[in-house]
Amino acid sequence: SEVKKIAVIAGDGIGPEVVAEAEKVLKRTEELFGYTFETEHALFGGIAIDERGTPLPEDTLAICRSADAVLLGAVGGPKWDNNPKELRPETGLLGIRKALGLFSNLRPAVVFDCLKDASTLKPEVLEGTDLMVVRELTGGIYFGDKLRRQGEHGEEAVDTCVYNVTEVERIVRQAFEIAGKRRGKLASVDKANVLETSRLWREVVNRLAPEYPQVEVEHVLVDNCAMQLLRRPSSFDVIVTENMFGDILSDEAAMLTGSIGMLASASLGEGSYGLYEPVHGSAPDIAGQGLANPIATILSLALMFRMTFGYENAAAAIEAAVAEVLDAGHRTSDIAVDKSKAISTTEMGDLIVAAI
Amino acid sequence: SEVKKIAVIAGDGIGPEVVAEAEKVLKRTEELFGYTFETEHALFGGIAIDERGTPLPEDTLAICRSADAVLLGAVGGPKWDNNPKELRPETGLLGIRKALGLFSNLRPAVVFDCLKDASTLKPEVLEGTDLMVVRELTGGIYFGDKLRRQGEHGEEAVDTCVYNVTEVERIVRQAFEIAGKRRGKLASVDKANVLETSRLWREVVNRLAPEYPQVEVEHVLVDNCAMQLLRRPSSFDVIVTENMFGDILSDEAAMLTGSIGMLASASLGEGSYGLYEPVHGSAPDIAGQGLANPIATILSLALMFRMTFGYENAAAAIEAAVAEVLDAGHRTSDIAVDKSKAISTTEMGDLIVAAI
Numbered sequence: 001s002e003v004k005k006i007a008v009i010a011g012d013g014i015g016p017e018v019v020a021e022a023e024k025v026l027k028r029t030e031e032l033f034g035y036t037f038e039t040e041h042a043l044f045g046g047i048a049i050d051e052r053g054t055p056l057p058e059d060t061l062a063i064c065r066s067a068d069a070v071l072l073g074a075v076g077g078p079k080w081d082n083n084p085k086e087l088r089p090e091t092g093l094l095g096i097r098k099a100l101g102l103f104s105n106l107r108p109a110v111v112f113d114c115l116k117d118a119s120t121l122k123p124e125v126l127e128g129t130d131l132m133v134v135r136e137l138t139g140g141i142y143f144g145d146k147l148r149r150q151g152e153h154g155e156e157a158v159d160t161c162v163y164n165v166t167e168v169e170r171i172v173r174q175a176f177e178i179a180g181k182r183r184g185k186l187a188s189v190d191k192a193n194v195l196e197t198s199r200l201w202r203e204v205v206n207r208l209a210p211e212y213p214q215v216e217v218e219h220v221l222v223d224n225c226a227m228q229l230l231r232r233p234s235s236f237d238v239i240v241t242e243n244m245f246g247d248i249l250s251d252e253a254a255m256l257t258g259s260i261g262m263l264a265s266a267s268l269g270e271g272s273y274g275l276y277e278p279v280h281g282s283a284p285d286i287a288g289q290g291l292a293n294p295i296a297t298i299l300s301l302a303l304m305f306r307m308t309f310g311y312e313n314a315a316a317a318i319e320a321a322v323a324e325v326l327d328a329g330h331r332t333s334d335i336a337v338d339k340s341k342a343i344s345t346t347e348m349g350d351l352i353v354a355a356i
Numbered sequence: 357s358e359v360k361k362i363a364v365i366a367g368d369g370i371g372p373e374v375v376a377e378a379e380k381v382l383k384r385t386e387e388l389f390g391y392t393f394e395t396e397h398a399l400f401g402g403i404a405i406d407e408r409g410t411p412l413p414e415d416t417l418a419i420c421r422s423a424d425a426v427l428l429g430a431v432g433g434p435k436w437d438n439n440p441k442e443l444r445p446e447t448g449l450l451g452i453r454k455a456l457g458l459f460s461n462l463r464p465a466v467v468f469d470c471l472k473d474a475s476t477l478k479p480e481v482l483e484g485t486d487l488m489v490v491r492e493l494t495g496g497i498y499f500g501d502k503l504r505r506q507g508e509h510g511e512e513a514v515d516t517c518v519y520n521v522t523e524v525e526r527i528v529r530q531a532f533e534i535a536g537k538r539r540g541k542l543a544s545v546d547k548a549n550v551l552e553t554s555r556l557w558r559e560v561v562n563r564l565a566p567e568y569p570q571v572e573v574e575h576v577l578v579d580n581c582a583m584q585l586l587r588r589p590s591s592f593d594v595i596v597t598e599n600m601f602g603d604i605l606s607d608e609a610a611m612l613t614g615s616i617g618m619l620a621s622a623s624l625g626e627g628s629y630g631l632y633e634p635v636h637g638s639a640p641d642i643a644g645q646g647l648a649n650p651i652a653t654i655l656s657l658a659l660m661f662r663m664t665f666g667y668e669n670a671a672a673a674i675e676a677a678v679a680e681v682l683d684a685g686h687r688t689s690d691i692a693v694d695k696s697k698a699i700s701t702t703e704m705g706d707l708i709v710a711a712i
């Protein structure tokens with residue numbers, strides 16, 4: 001079959017450990033499904049700052065650009081937290097999103113059965129929660145002009161939030177399409193009672209809505225959404241929102257599932273190109289000890305199969321293997337009730353590989 | 357004793373009903389504590405749009421300005437939701453904050469014993485939660501320049517977020533002082549890894565911190581704060597943040613207590629001037645039926661006594677009366693387990709008046 005090229009960015013902290021397990025899964029699917037993958041590793045984040053003096057080296061970008069998809073572990077850590085802006089892992093993250101045109105961040109928030117007690121929410125409230133936050137990722141206040149200047153009242157700082165109709169339309173269309181394939185409910189989140197960008201956003205949503213008659217749209221103010229996610233999480237299907245609101249709400253949604261260590265995410269550009277990564281961070285405190293849970297990264301690979309390659313069978317097989325291993329009671333220490341019975345990162349990876 | 361002038365804004369929906377009960381409490385404290393209050397009613401919000409063609413008439417502003425404090429019920433409702441901007445209740449709200457210089461919004465989020473089961477959080481997670489969000493209220497993206505223009509990619513909208521050191525310093529100082537009088541913990545919330553205004557904010561916090569050695573400060577990124585509020589609400593004491601983040605986080609914090617119908621808030625300016633209002637909205641669906649719970653408004657009055665007038669004894673007496681009435685099992689329908697035993701708005705007000 002066709003050769004698919006995957007750029008692999010292990011990153012910092014537990015990144016290399018969890019990515020290694022996803023690569024085992026990748027190999028196994030080649031054997032089982034006859035796929036051919038070509039992987040190329042690239043430096044990114046803190047390790048790239050240390051080894052190359054920049055969080056996003058040019059050749060990393062070149063490797064990503066020549067690939068069909070990117071698998072990312074995690075980046076960042078306290079080591080680089082006080083660096084100047086150009087030498088911080090986050091700057092690499094914002095840079096790669098912009099450079100690769102990854103304008104859409106999909107953050108599914110689902111509850112894993114084996115983790116439903118891990119949530120701080122009551123189980124009856126959580127019951128049935130399965131939502132997807134579609135976050136605009138390359139616009140808004142993240143990428144608008146920023147400056148410092150002397151004003152009347154001393155030094156001042158300015159951030160600019162800009163959205164044009166084209167940017168809003170492409171993310172909103174995608175959200176409508178995703179909602180159409182799910183339960184047909186779309187909550188568009190904005191602050192239209194205060195922000196001009198939100199009023200533009202809302203106009204676009206209202207203009208496109210008639211093209212998706214099978215999707216029921218509601219407009220929700222961001223403050224109200226932060227409340228409703230807590231009060232009735234299971235009533236949401238797809239939430240679409242701008243970059244900054246999406247940053248906050250997708251993390252809130254992930255945390256309320258209690259399953260944050262198991263959640264995958266996709267950042268998509270035009271066409272089928274995408275970058276896939278676990279929602280969790282680089283967890284420097286447990287790095288290198290074989291304690292990390294590779295499931296979120298393995299599920300991110302499954303998302304890549306589904307969304308970029310259209311390998312639905314393999315995606316489903318990976319997801320089923322993860323479910324099977326969990327059902328059999330295997331747990332890494334982050335999700336183990338009895339920590340003394342916890343298995344290691346590589347053991348978890350091997351079990352999933354064997355179950356596919 | 358000195359005459360205190362209070363501007364009373366009943367507003368829309370259940371506003372007039374809950375404010376009427378707070379006024380009964382006001383009268384009772386005159387009898388009991390020998391205070392003299394002069395109240396003047398003013399039109400504001402939807403009703404002002406209907407009767408005067410503007411949400412914030414000039415004479416309302418004059419009444420507020422000549423008063424020592426403002427008591428506000430609630431404003432807004434679906435009736436005015438599709439009005440042009442100048443004819444919307446929210447525009448009045450933003451206008452009154454700016455005109456009266458109310459730069460600080462205090463949003464205490466506490467759990468009422470009788471309502472702890474109303475939260476969607478597990479009781480053991482909620483246990484001990486008692487936090488205060490200090491939100492900057494007259495700056496940031498709410499009040500920066502806004503515009504529409506034609507760009508390269510079609511129409512675009514712009515919002516500008518501006519903060520100067522003077523604005524940041526006054527709100528941060530206030531938060532340090534509040535934290536010093538509480539449990540001595542301050543979480544300053546920003547997005548310093550992305551926003552220039554957040555970097556300025558963080559610099560100010562770090563510069564002021566040595567002046568408040570008894571307060572322990574941590575910097576928390578806004579996305580992380582949205583998660584930590586869910587994971588460990590009781591570990592927060594005071595949270596200080598800019599306008600937009602404060603809007604989102606104060607509502608999230610209020611909702612997780614489960615007590616949103618009972619929470620009071622204060623918006624303060626220079627000196628002791630303040631506007632006090634319940635956190636809940638105007639609830640047009642239950643307006644005029646005697647179903648509204650007046651407790652949040654009555655507790656807002658207690659906050660006014662404490663913060664603007666320094667009437668600590670009366671404030672404490674009102675709070676104790678509320679607690680006593682609740683302990684005795686009296687409930688309005690919003691908080692009643694057995695709705696058939698619920699009492700009305702005026703009955704609740706009368707019971708609290710009697711208990712002072």
Ligand SMILES: CC(C)[C@H](C(=O)O)[C@@H](O)C(=O)O
Nearest residue numbers: 090091093094247549550579
């Ligand atoms: C690290 C930071 C710049 C980033 C963001 O805010 O987008 C992160 O929080 C995320 O959500 O991926």
Ligand SMILES: CC(C)[C@H](C(=O)O)[C@@H](O)C(=O)O
Nearest residue numbers: 193194223446447449450603
């Ligand atoms: C109505 C709206 C403009 C207002 C705000 O965002 O400040 C409200 O949400 C609030 O928090 O008081």
